[in-house]
Amino acid sequence: MKLLHFNAWLAFVRFLFTGAVAGCLAFGAAGLTYRLGVAQAEFSVEIKEQPAPVITFDETITLKLTATSTVPVVDATLAIRMTDAQQRTYWGKAQLRNPSTELNLTYQLDMQQWSAEAFSTLEYWWVFTDAEERVISTQPQTFQYVDNRFQWRTLTDGRLTVYWQMGDDRFGQTALQAATDGLTRANQLLQTTLPDAIAVYIYPDVESLRATFGPADPAWMDGKTFPKWNTIAVSVPDDVNALTRLSTEIPHELAHILIYQAAGGEAGYNNLPQWLNEGLAVFNEDNFGAEQAELLTAARQTNTLPTLERLCFNFSADQSQAIVAYAQSGDVVRFIQRTHGIRRLNDLIRAYADGLDCDTGVRRVLNLSLSELEQEWAQATFTPESNRATFYDVNAWTWLAGVIGVSMLFLMLVFLLGQRGKPANRMI
Template sequence: MHRWLLSLLLTSVLLGTRTPKRVSADVQVIETSVDYLFGDHITFLATVKSDVPIEKAWLFFRPQGESDTLSGRLNVNSQGEAFYKHDLTNQSIRAFSTIIYWFELTMDDGKIYTSPEYSFDYEDNRYNWQSRESPPFRVHWYEGDIIFGQNMLDVAILGLNGIQSLLSLSSPKHVDIYAYANSKEMQASLQLSSHTWVGAHTDPDLGVMVVSLPAGPEQRLEMERQIPHELMHILLYEEIGPNYGKLPVWLNEGLASVNELYANPDYLTLLDNAQKNKTLYPISSLCTTFPRDASGAFLAYAQATSFTRYLHQQYGSSGLHDLLRQYADGLDCERGIQVALGSTLTQLEHQWRSEYFGENAFLTALYNLLPWLVLLVAALGVPLGLTIRGLRRL
């Protein structure tokens, strides 16, 4: 019995597994190219030189910032030309991302060849982009002259200076800014058709912002609003790191709005009307999301901006930096602000509303003093009780 088991073990070792050996000496990918129409399809092409017939060939590709690797079976002709067409209408890819791709070939003899990795930038090639660079910024546009491009660079630098003055955050590694001629074209490129009120967007993990800057007298004002706003998101992402998603939405958008060079003048009226109509949102309801409709979103932005500006006035840049640190450490919306600033979110909201709207000033002061009043009553209660007991004995 033992001899039979030993024989079986030796046979298994000698045969081994049937995992193919990987080789590269007799196989080469001598040429690769990518052809695509933004939002429609991507065609991957390769020319393979091999002394051994190819049994099957696969393409693997992964967009920047994504964890899932996509794949497709390559068609290979007798000349060693291989291609695969990916349908973007069925499986879209994030705009302006860098795509890494490679090939894997299985030969007739069972050996496998894996090519080096290649890459290309998935830009919106429906437009002829012009570019201009001043590190760490690179701007791209398709309508306007070189002065327009330089203006974008100038505003980006002003926005960076504003952030460093507000929070002393480090300069970004690299930022690409793409300017569309109108919001409709911008929204179409990012598949934001259901959010027609969105004028700009940022993918902070890509270091890419997309803005819409229509020609006209307000173009510079929109530039001074959108670019510094979106830049704040990118720097916050680099500062917070893996817990960027823990950052309350009201703080993320509030800081971005505070950094705008040209503040939205409609926010003041919007806030006053909401306060009179008692339609202000509780700040706690803006921790994880903003309303999706235009009017609700604008009010949320207005509140976040005003509340964040109030916190900066009360606690300074160091207080805001402490607040960011708590969220970077993974604390939730309510706990993070209490640890960093020593007050609850509800207390700070009462203080902000009292300061900004002048509402319930006495009640707000009483609410903030409530913990101390409780302690005072408790401290006075003991001697008062003893005094009463003493009087009863008389």
């Protein structure tokens, strides 16, 4: 009886073992079949044609793609973004009538819905999905979002390229010379790394320029810098004032590109006080001087001169107030350069780029509070002219007077010694 039970138990164990082995083999075979099936239905896309994007500036960007896939594509999405630190990506679904292996895609991007910065570098790619929800992407392609509304004339010296649309060759040469001089001055002041290529766009009027503005830019502004893209845009008509305007606007905007470099990029640049950022740019203008002095004197007399603390942040959107703010900022920078030197201006840029606030940066570099700096500047600026020659003028006159005085004393001494050596005249 026990033997019978044992044999039955042994048969049961054999049954379980045989079933387990069969199950494992079946599962393995099924897995192998699945893997073979995936390999046979590999998902890949071959690009046949991808033409350059078609830009209608400030309106649309049209992107096209012709490709074939190994399995039907059920979803096609365009991804596009600016190649900057913010990496804002726009996703747009392309229209597919039916799942297909033949792809003829067109996507028209509305620039009123997704605004890219003028002159920025954009990158885009396509993302495809099949019925099994597998995803594959194309390699990113880049292009520049340029203002192609006009037939631009160009002139370059290798580093600087000037674009203009109205005016003859002499206008372009004058603009390039203004850019060269302005870049040289700014580099002497800021002593930073120069970009390999800088673009200068010159519009004939503010209305044409305005399409390049961001939503926060005031409508009266006649120049803008795009420091991430090493590009500036200014409004200068070809008239009798062109030379003055070119030598003012272009050096101003070029200074911002070098300030951006000196601040180490976007984060440091955005932390600079407005009075320092704009003040350096105004100081770099070829014609900075007497006109701003008259403006500041008038503002002081009417008690409309803003405090330096107020100028730490964005200037007023009111044009008349902003003009005073620009002039005051430039004069404060000139005061710092004259009394503390160029090195301290560069130290200020680095201090603010490190994250210091408006007052703390001045305290660290100049050993002054912001209000003390303002008081010293005001005293030097608004003291009557007869009592405030510059440090350099005072020392020059003092040195000259000293030389003349010493020379006269020396001559008198020689004369007296000569008289002592002569015999006295006698009456006979």
